[in-house]
Amino acid sequence: MIEAIGLTKRYGSTVAVNDLSFTVRPGRVTGFLGPNGAGKSTTMRMVLGLDRPTAGRVLIDGTPYNKIKNPLRSVGALLDAKWVHPNRSARTHLLWMARSNGIPVRRVDEVLDEVGLTKVARKRAGGFSLGMSQRLGIASALLGDPKVLLFDEPVNGLDPEGILWIRRFMQGLAAQGRTVLVSSHLLSEMALTAEDLVVIGRGELIAQCSTAEFIDRSAKAAVLVRAPEWQRFATLLRDKGFAVAEGAEGVLTVEGATGAEIGEVAAGNGVVLHELSPQRASLEEAFMQLTGDSVEYQTGSAEKGV
Template identity: 70%
Template sequence: MIEATGLTKHYGATKAVEDLSFTVSPGRVTGFLGPNGAGKSTTMRMILGLDRPTSGTVLIDGKNYLDLHRPLDRVGALLDAKWVHPNRSARAHLQWLARSNGIPDRRVDEVLDLVGLTRVAKRRAGGFSLGMSQRLGIAGTLLGDPDVLLFDEPVNGLDPEGILWIRQFMHRLADEGRTVFVSSHLLSEMAQTAQDLIVIGRGRLIAQTSTRQFIEDAAEDTVKVRSPQLDRLRELLAEHGRVSESATDAALVVHGVEASAIGELAARHGITLHELSPQLGSLEEAFMQLTKESVEYHAHD
């Protein structure tokens, strides 16, 4: 269980994370979704006590990470698979990690076996492929058999086989009752990996919901409307749902209002409609729609 309350991080004038509150429950894979630069990594570093929040708190099973004694027994985190000395062997890397938390050497061999790296345990980690590095990183998170696991963009740059392996691995961890929190900027990936979603954009919470609900909300109820009286229509529709401009032509994209309701509304006010079409947008489009404002605003900053 991870609970963030009003988590905020400012770097000078840059607001990386702003008043972020969420909870991550055990027994499920929770996706942490947002475009690049949305503050996902910063949030993860704050959860793990690497960065100090400007304000707000984040607790793991009711405790601040910095107050955990031998934290590897409670929390396993993989923020960057390249956090390994390239000239150190995979085994030596895990050995010092294990030793720091009083974990016996035999566990090192167990986790190497678990991720399938036993054969290359004595090879220097600098020569590992990205997929092997990810496996080594995951082995490190499992050393203390923790209840809470965090992964930052674990499938970035992996081949399909590696992605599948990691996805199944995370499901297994969640099925064992652990809290699994995994970040990504790809909704399509999260749709297949995560049961719950925490969506952020520009450091702020956009949604915390189940993945299924998020996809339904995001993908359904979008209606494209074209009309010669677009401005008038925009005002009227804004009272009923969320209205945004179509990216491709002079039209409105309406969220949360049925096509029939729009038609009736237009008829009541004598507005001519040239097009009224329910859209079955792709997931990525929906996600981009949802986080668009935040990304745009970020880019103009």
């Protein structure tokens, strides 16, 4: 488990993270989301002891990172896929890491096989594509068979097959009871991967909840309706106080009402319905609605809602 308690990080007069507290539970993939400049990378670096908090602390299974003996056995992380000496082979890089933390050599070949790099294990890492480098970074994180794992943008450079692989892989790690924290800008992928979310903006906590709860409470629910008498039905729905938008070919989008409520209005007024479909908002829509005020750099079109 990861516990952030009152984390604050200042760089001179700039506050990168401000009194941030959250918990990442084992057995679930937790997505770590926020606009650019929200403080995600700074927070992950503080979790790993790479940056010292100005205030607050982080505990990993109850212990600060700098107090953990042989930390690779407890915590694995992928923060920068290209953090490898370009002239070292993938296998040599992992051997160096294994020896530094007392990890058996056999584990090197196990993780190379796990991430699909066995055939290129003796090739120079400097010649790897970004996708291959990501896989090597994941192998490095897994090397000590840790219970806690942090991944920063792990799907960068991966093709669709690789993205599907990492999604299932992270979910498999969580199913083993591990703590998995994943930062990503690919919101459509996070919606499929993460069960829980920690969302921050301008260094402060915006939300911590399940992915489904975040979407449901952050975005407006709507119901799509098709009816032959759509104009009359639109008037009936507005008379009930529901917001109705009229689309092409008589399609109505109704907000502020459930499918059951709309069906009852139709039945009570003899309106034939050809379609009644609740529309669930996407994670991207919910994220944009909730974090819009926390975006560091906005274009004129973004500010106007274009």
